[in-house]
Amino acid sequence: MKVLFLISSFPALSETFILNQITGFIDRGVDVEIVAWNKVNNEKNHPEIEKYSLLEKTHFLNNNSVKSQRLLGGLKIAAKSIWKAPKATCQAFNYRKYGKMIFTVRFLYALPYFLKRQKFDAVICHYGPSGIIAAYLQNQKLLPENVMTFFHGNDVTTFVKKHGSNVYDSLFAADIKLLPVSHQFARLLKAYGANSEQIQVHRMGIDLDKFHPVKPSILGETVNFLSIGRLTEKKGMDVTIKTMYELKKRGLRISLEIIGEGALRNDLEALIINKNLEKEVTLLGWQSQTEVKQAIEKADFVLQLSKTASDGDKEGVPVALMETMARGKLVISTHHSGIPELITNNKHGWLVAEDSVPETTEKIIEVIHHPEIWTQISEQARNKIHHEFNIKKLNDTLIASCAGGIVHAQKNV
Known part of the structure; x- marks a missing residue:
């Protein structure tokens, strides 16, 4: 089985829950690839980063922290991709559908990789904004796999406060499972407009x-x-x-x-x-x-x-x-x-x-x-x-879902 993890920054020291999920998949024989927007340059990393050769498994989409240069880079990508994928490139500027997310230019930075990458059995997104990118890619027929998105915290609180309660409309309209880590977050997603059938609480866990x-x-x-x-x-x-x-x-x-x-x-x-x-x-x-x-x-x-x-x-x-x-x-x-x-x-x-x-x-x-x-x-x-909160049981459940099963970690809201 091949699984792609779509995350924001890697390797983030505080996000051991993502790290342990990834290594748990590898321990079970899953072929893992990681796509991250930014590379975090730490003075020292968790030993698992080297043990599992995770940086070698990671493709970084955008390393530029300077906004003006990041925007310029996005426009350069658009100039190239407009010939290969005109509809997808134009949709990356669709403010009516994606709102302020278009100004992050993440849609554009995702295009080169997803236009040529290999196919996976499943895609796991961590944090809601990554799920929005997945919804965009799915709409452009660039993400046919089984897709799920984890919600962890600020993606259902401050992110929504900043961008508005309709920021996830495109994600909620997509064929993507929503996996909040708590029942409270599940209720919030439902209040924002998600369908209850999309939502399944899936805990983060420990070994x-x-x-x-x-x-x-x-x-x-x-x-x-x-x-x-x-x-x-x-x-x-x-x-x-x-x-x-x-x-x-x-x-x-x-x-x-x-x-x-x-x-x-x-x-x-x-x-x-x-x-x-x-x-x-x-x-x-x-x-x-x-x-x-x-x-x-x-x-x-x-x-x-x-x-x-x-x-x-x-x-x-x-x-x-x-x-x-x-x-x-x-x-x-x-x-x-x-x-x-x-x-x-x-x-x-x-x-x-x-x-x-x-x-x-x-x-x-x-x-x-x-x-x-x-x-x-x-x-x-x-x-x-x-x-x-036993991560081994939780990972078994998640892998079954990646293979086309249903997440049974917690009942729907």
Whole structure:
């Protein structure tokens, strides 16, 4: 079987869920090719990139980050492709049908590859905008394969807010399966105009074999906290740091490690200094999957205090939470987006209100004072991941769908 993955940027360090899906397909003998718009030049990549020779399997469509040069390049492509595919080239400028997406010139940059590429059994798009490109290509008879599109987060929140609720009309009208990672996102897609029969919730998952469970242990003199995620507003790292300040004021000896990089790093460093938490809080930056597992192992509690960003951006279902729950770690998160679909409050962990330092502080103190419930919570969290977020089962289901079957991961909305 041959499967094409159509994604935005590669290899994106934070998108381990896409990486693990791709490597899972390769492990099952699937011939994989990746098409990405931009190449991400990281100081270091996840080891799987080299192990699976993924860069050799990737075709990059557009590496130019300068808008004027990108537009000029698109016009040059149009001048060449107008003779080979006049209708497809003209449709790349169809504002009435595709709206502001035409100004990204991604339709044009996709043409040279899709006019000459080999045929696949299926095409998997990650994020809604890639699905719009797929719909355009399908309309031009350039994508006859079985196509599906995953929706992860900002593609159903900020992207829609920016481009309008009709931005996905062409995608919804195409013969493409829609695979949101949460039921909340499924409801949003339906509200935007998608047909319920197109929509099938398909979770992102993790490899349970890589996360052996441990029972919660008695706390030492210092309570060790861990937060994992990009340093962006929706991850709520500022709330986490402020909560550490309140816990310290209460007399707790605390340590917090934050794994991830992002635009808010300088702001968070300033907040740490402002709260005199330089000895207690450490920004570790990006870490490999092996290093993340080691950090999870030594943590007593994992905090994921996600919140709705000022621009409307929201989480999907955070993979970092899945990894920590699979390890049997105790997690405290928020009533945010798809997180309650992963954590039932007081059963798989604990949930607090978004952006609430007081409530989070009180909840942590309450949990610390009731160690008798830790083991049961830990086991229930592990079982939740095993039954609903096991990437091996999810990949088997997805591969069956690529072969022409139906995705059965979750019922339709």
